[in-house]
Amino acid sequence: MYIRNRNIFTSIFIIMNILSFLIFNNISHAESESGNLKGLVLKSDNTPLSNANIILPNLERGARSDGQGKFTITQIPAGTYQVVVKYIGYKPEIKIINIVPNQTVEVEFTLNQTVLASEPVVVTGNPIASDPLNTPQDISCLSGREKIRMQSASLGKMIESIPGIYNMSAGSVAGKPIIRGQTGERVRILSDGIAQEYQQYGERHAPNIDPFNYDRVEIIKGAASLLYGSDALGGAVNLIPWRLHIATGEKTEFDGSLTSAYQSNNNEYMAGLKFGGSKGKFGFTGSIVRRNAGNFHTPDVKPFSKTQKRGDPKFTGEIGHTDFEQINGSLALGYLTSAGLFSFNYDHYLNENNFLLPPGLPIGLRLENQIATLKGNLSFGRFVLQPKFSYQRNQRQAAIPGNSRDVLSDSPNVDLVLDVYTGRFEVKNVNTLNLSGTSGAEIKYYDHANIGKVLLQPTGHFTNLALFSFEEWKTEKFTFNFGTRFDSRSQKFLGSSDNPLLPADDERNYSSISGALGISYKLLKHLTAAANIGRGFRTPSFYNLYVYGYHGGVFAFQIGNPDLENETSLDMSSSLRFRSNAVEATATIFQNRINNYIFLYNAPDHPLAPAPDEASFVFAHEQSDALLTGLDISIKANLLGWLVIGGDYSMINSEFSNGPHNGKGLPLMPADRANAEIKFILPNTSLIHLPYILLNVKYVNDKSAAGIYEPFGQFDDGIGPDIPFGVASTEAYTLLNLGIGFDIDFFNNQINFDLEFTNLLDEDYRDFLDTYKGYALSPGRSVNVRLNIPFSA
Known part of the structure; x- marks a missing residue:
């Protein structure tokens, strides 16, 4: 049956691609069916705004305004388009234009300075590019001036200030995003809409991707399997690259920025370059960034060796073996x-770092990730065809526990290699039968090789085939979208005499149907109510099914379960959103009911567990149904012009909902969290714009570990051999943070400067999602400086 389905899918995909190329080989009249856009971008005082970013989201094209604020974009296919104009520190403006063949449309934009510059259009998780105020799905975005201020080596750290988003950390280098209690193999990390693989099963296996190389980050809170397949059961984080600025003028354009940063806590230095330009019909963008960091520091309190008090940290002050070094970059070419x-x-990511193990010894890691993508954005009447082919190679190497990254040899203890090929073909329709949306097919081939000494995940491969359709119907006040997706997967695992779970080759098939149904209604000009129901799924990973070995990063022996079934979820959310020039506010309640939820539990008596003298802690896989409910609330208000106040609150309740685990809490669930901040906007001068002082207070509630189900649960009493130091459950804490910043006019550009004091009072605490909590405190005070200098020619 699967072979038949596979042949059907493959035939459909090939036919669609052949048709697309036949179509485009026969549209020599396309230029005669196109028009031009000519515009002017002004400030509120009617002076020109140069270097503003002009974007046509549905065409993935753009331009920049010149020294007189003017721009021209030629060869735009006839049709109706959104045009977005943005500039850091100014409120974006959107206009709808209608391009007529062989004519030039002229348009004028006026941008006003603001401290509430939210992203006006998102492209993730929707049938078409949409205003996040009116999308049925709950979507957040980090971009512009705020992205510069929050820039970090850790993706999880950079976006954790967004309500409903948390960070599972391991020092300053590793941070995994958690979306409403879901992370790892339940949250998809995307590069320009293509799913990325990075051995994401490990609690300390952070995404191997650098946000510096991307324009913005969009986050879907809730099931996103409809567009992104397995592992998007809890949500998705999409990193959107810089759009190519191809205006097709003959003038050569070149621009970019130089960025540098320093963090005192771990003596981290960062230097980066972004650049882009165009000449005629050719455009390019690129970036390169280097980071070098030492060990992080905690408040210098007495450790357990001095206090002999149960639960006190084993290490304080400088936490050895937590250094890292990175060099990452990207390049895009367009015609x-x-x-x-x-x-x-x-896109290329190369990282070497050390993790500290409980005995005080290091384990060195080398992580490399490469992404190469070919794509087209091809207009044909009311349709836009978007063929995409992506190749990803991910390699994870780890030394023998006790060896640092400095001696990571050519034959490391752990050496896992992934080769992932993805072909995706989408046809986007614009206002066809009053519907706009996307339909498509996707083929993904995933090949995993374990070439190291430790078994962990077996060698094998899978092929995943998918068909999907997602449409939207919109009126002046209503937005209604709906869609469905079918996935079929064939997996093969290579047997090994060293793995009792997989003594011989094993082949198996999975299939799943996912979908979504959402509605939003504009109650008032600035107020929207939204609701969404999404069905997500996750196929058990190689690791879930067949892991059998010692996992050094979590100092435990782990055992898979070949009988695991697909996880499926029913995710429901309701939101009330308000956005005006002075106030932005959102309140969301959600429920995610997951069938066959896969988890690890402490299993010293497992029939395949090694002898106690070979492994002190053994964790095995199981599954049960689970229920998560929660609430996100946020508000930011600029009521007096010079004063911005804001705050947010996020909470999650979770439990197993059947079987012997019924009523018990799920592992790795975030503690309740509240933030409050006051931002003082100081007067502008002739040189300095939007100077500010920001005071932030962060409160995180206490949190109890989920007992035998909690990773790192061995640091609480009653699990495995007695460990007198460290904790798995954590106490409440409050942190005070202070920020100062401003922008400086510089040759028609604006230099951005930020100075930040995190954990200003040097509070000693342990965050529940900090994977070092079992033997160290969380980071102490840090003075952070960031400088961004744009340039243009």
């Missing part, structure tokens, strides 16, 4: 033809 835009994107 505009009569059929549309074709582009190539390459």
